[in-house]
Amino acid sequence: MRFLVDAQLPPKLAAWLNERGHEAEHVASVLGETAPDTMIFSRAAETGSVIVTKDLDFLGLCDREGAPLILWIAIGNTINKALFVRLERDWFRIERELSEGRAVVELL
Numbered sequence: 001m002r003f004l005v006d007a008q009l010p011p012k013l014a015a016w017l018n019e020r021g022h023e024a025e026h027v028a029s030v031l032g033e034t035a036p037d038t039m040i041f042s043r044a045a046e047t048g049s050v051i052v053t054k055d056l057d058f059l060g061l062c063d064r065e066g067a068p069l070i071l072w073i074a075i076g077n078t079i080n081k082a083l084f085v086r087l088e089r090d091w092f093r094i095e096r097e098l099s100e101g102r103a104v105v106e107l108l
Contacts, residue, residue: 001098004044006053007033009073010080013052016087025049037061044068050098062103070104 003024005014017024027035031043037057044051045068051058052071062070071094075086087094090107097105 001095002047002049003052003071004030004040004047004049004068006040006051006055006058007035008054009052010083012080013083013087016084017052020091023049024052041068059104067103069098069102071098072104072106074106074108 001022003014003017003022005011005017005024005026007027009026011026011028014024014026014029027033027040031039037055040051041058041061043049045066048068050069050071052073054073056072058070059072061067073083075083078086086107094105094107
């Protein structure tokens, strides 16, 4: 799977995904930290990437034709260590739901 990690999440998340055999890039490195949501959305759609975000605005865009899948990190502000613990715990489910084509997969 391909992932595009939104700017409000750590670049280390892209590396974490790459270590698990996926292709991932961080918005800051490919579009800049201030890239608007529309640009991020377009990049993800063009590259077939899942948008990994904490931003609720993307949820309003996911019903568009050709919309990329969304991994919505809905756990609130947390330290990186806690974020990665949660991802490790739920990663099997997340991968499965994304593989099934679920438009929005939540990490609560």
